[in-house]
Amino acid sequence: MPNQSSKQVSGWGRFPQFKHRVFTPRTASDLHSFVKNNDNPKTIGFGNGRSYGDSALSECIIDYRQAQNYLIDFDAQQGTFTCQAGVTLDEILKVIVPKGWFLPVTPGTRFITLGGAIAADVHGKNHHLAGCFSEHIIELQLLLADGTIISCHKNQQPDLFRATCGGMGLTGIILSATIQLKAISSTxxxxxxxxxxxxxxxxxxxxxxxxxxxxxxxxxxxxxxxxxxxxxxxxxxxxxxxxxxxxxxxxxxxxxxxxxxxxxxxxxxxxxxxxxxxxxxxxxxxxxxxxxxxxxxxxxxxxxxxxxxxxxxxxxxxxxxxxxxxxxxxxxxxxxxxxxxxxxxxxxxxxxxxxxxxxxxxxxxxxxxxxxxxxxxxxxxxxxxxxxxxxxxxxxxxxxxxxxxxxFEQGYPNIEKFRQYRQEHNMNQHFNSAQSLRIGL
Ligand SMILES: Cc1cc2nc3c(=O)[nH]c(=O)nc-3n(C[C@H](O)[C@H](O)[C@H](O)COP(=O)(O)OP(=O)(O)OC[C@H]3O[C@@H](n4cnc5c(N)ncnc54)[C@H](O)[C@@H]3O)c2cc1C
Known part of the structure; x- marks a missing residue:
């Protein structure tokens, strides 16, 4: 059974902060059964809390890191890397840098999870040439609210992929992903x-x-x-x-x-x-x-x-x-x-x-x-x-x-598409953050 506690939680900016119920599944099956049986629509996944505001806050928070913290595969010849979503970029760098590889895109902190990087589709100082994090994803696995696990990439389930990368955890829980790394010959x-x-x-x-x-x-x-x-x-x-x-x-x-x-x-x-x-x-x-x-x-x-x-x-x-x-x-x-x-x-x-x-x-x-x-x-x-x-x-x-x-909505021409997709797939009945409720996602 997942640990359950009531805690004062905030994002990195420490604003806003209020009490939330935090569920901490210990194993992958704990996580699956919790998501499948949870009937609180105000539920959202929590990575490492490096988003600044309320994107990872809700009445019910799933702190999934303990259940999703394995490195799965690293092909040091091809530079492909697969791990679970709770692994941080810091942990990835410790493995890949000594072998001559680096993250293709990195934000200004290495203390974020792979899941957080995908959910926010983070960018770095090379966006003008390399684009966002999602440009380098070979495949990702997502746990939907009904317990189904789906693999997607740009050409497989493209709508799900487009909604999930940058979708701030509002389509489901990202379980793992494979990314293409960038070769380096110096630190x-x-x-x-x-x-x-x-x-x-x-x-x-x-x-x-x-x-x-x-x-x-x-x-x-x-x-x-x-x-x-x-x-x-x-x-x-x-x-x-x-x-x-x-x-x-x-x-x-x-x-x-x-x-x-x-x-x-x-x-x-x-x-x-x-x-x-x-x-x-x-x-x-x-x-x-x-x-x-x-x-x-x-x-x-x-x-x-x-x-x-x-x-x-x-x-x-x-x-x-x-x-x-x-x-x-x-x-x-x-x-x-x-x-x-x-x-x-x-x-x-x-x-x-x-x-x-x-x-x-x-x-x-x-x-x-x-x-x-x-x-x-x-x-x-x-x-x-x-x-x-x-x-x-x-x-x-x-x-x-x-x-x-x-x-918010004036800046995002595809916002209606996102809302409709969530409704059609019943995602809005299961995953909502304080932020998504505030801006009507
Ligand atoms: C010092 C600093 C510098 C930064 N620099 C940059 C930068 O240069 N570029 C940039 O783009 N960002 C930057 N950020 C922001 C940061 O990269 C993002 O907010 C990132 O999403 C935080 O990841 P996290 O693991 O801490 O996730 P959290 O903050 O815990 O969550 C962020 C969002 O991801 C969702 N999420 C987390 N894990 C999962 C999962 N497994 N499945 C589904 N949804 C999930 C949450 O629900 C939430 O909506 C910076 C942040 C800090 C503190």
Whole structure:
């Protein structure tokens, strides 16, 4: 029988948080029989809780990791990897990197599960060339609410595949998947960082480096006027030196008692100015370990505590290429004037959208910002929502904790298809998160 408990659970942003019933199946058959016999429609799967808002929260949460944590197969010749959905990207990397393979797409943390990567169809710093995580799935297995297990991929049960990748756990429980890895011959990244003076220069660096594999910018979102959009843009490629060593650096831990008031407009502005000017030259070249390049935040466990008790909201939106420059100018100006920005402000270039019904990326630029939760934040975010919609943008479900149904659905042309599919297959009677109920999925 699965363990059952009542717990205070939240996503990574620690907002919202409330009590949930958590079911922890211990074995695969526990998981199957629980899903088959569960009659609470407010039920959702929980990976490693790295989505920021309420996508993995519901009255009833299935924490399936204990029951789904096996590596199944690794073909080190062909670079194909099969494992259960509760295995984390960190665990996968520990096995594949020493053999010269890497994840084809990785988000900014390695502490997410394979199931979470598929459900959010995550993207990385190479989206403009490699697309989303789902582009590299050879096959996945899904447990439906009636207990049936179905295999699908792009050409087999394509609708189920398109609904599941990016579908935030609303089609069933992903049990396992096989992915195609990317070959590497070093764990080092050759990184070039461009210090730009404004948004125009930032865009120019992205556009000039479109053929480079990885690109990402940290934006100083407190900079105004002529400096609006000034950034440090990092361009990266795996080195070719044959060294496949893992780093032995130990992560530090953010204390539980970290006072949230330490993070205010003044300290963030100071941090941003120092961080921006830390790099003296316009262009800096260095070789860094892949963990430093892809996962700088993983170096501090529980860094989410620094926003204090009320938590924070990560606000990530994407604008189409044709409106990106003007839209980001207006949005960054609004944030700078409100004086509420964060020091985590990340700009990425994206390639074409895929065919999944709810995957977030489209050709254009996305910006992700952290905002500490405080009463004056919500009116600002409502204003930003309208600006994002004015510039034909949309919001990322994996980060969202608050957008309204009206705002969310304007950005997703396939939303009706997704809703209908859920209804036709009775999925909406079994799997619903706090988020899906809020935005009417
Ligand atoms: C520091 C940090 C950096 C990040 N950077 C990026 C980034 O660069 N790009 C990006 O795309 N994302 C990024 N993310 C977001 C993160 O990758 C996603 O939210 C991911 O889905 C989290 O996975 P998880 O295993 O923690 O799942 P959870 O957060 O627990 O769940 C996320 C969603 O997946 C569903 N789910 C989980 N497991 C299953 C399963 N087995 N079957 C069905 N549904 C399931 C849940 O129901 C929920 O809807 C970042 C997050 C953090 C904290």
């Amino acid at each position: 080092q990244i050759q990184q070039t960082t461009h210090k730009t003076g404004n948004l125009q220069e930032t865009f120019a660096v992205f556009e000039q480096n479109q053929s480079s594999t990885y690109s990402v910018a940290w934006i100083d979102c407190f900079a105004k006027n002529k400096s609006l959009g000034r950034s440090l843009v990092s361009i990266g490629e795996f080195a070719d030196d044959g060294s496949l060593t893992q780093t032995s650096k130990k992560a530090r831990t953010m204390p539980r008692w970290f006072p949230g008031f330490m993070l205010n407009a003044w300290t963030i502005k100071l941090f941003n100015t120092l961080y921006y000017h830390r790099q003296k030259k316009p262009i800096k070249q260095e070789t860094v370990h892949y963990q430093q390049f892809f996962y700088p935040l993983d170096g501090i466990h529980h860094w989410n505590r620094m926003y204090g008790r009320r938590g924070f909201i990560q606000y990530q939106f994407i604008l189409p290429k044709k409106t990106s420059f003007e839209g980001l100018n207006v949005i960054l100006k609004t944030i700078a004037e409100a004086g509420q920005g964060s020091f985590l402000a990340v700009l990425k270039l994206h390639g074409q959208a895929n065919k999944n019904w709810l995957s977030f990326p489209m050709e254009g630029y996305s910006l992700a910002l952290d905002f500490k939760v405080q009463d004056k934040l919500f009116p600002l975010l409502d204003r930003l929502d309208q600006l994002v919609l004015n510039y034909q943008g949309r919001f990322y479900l994996a980060k969202d904790a608050r957008v309204s149904r009206e705002v």
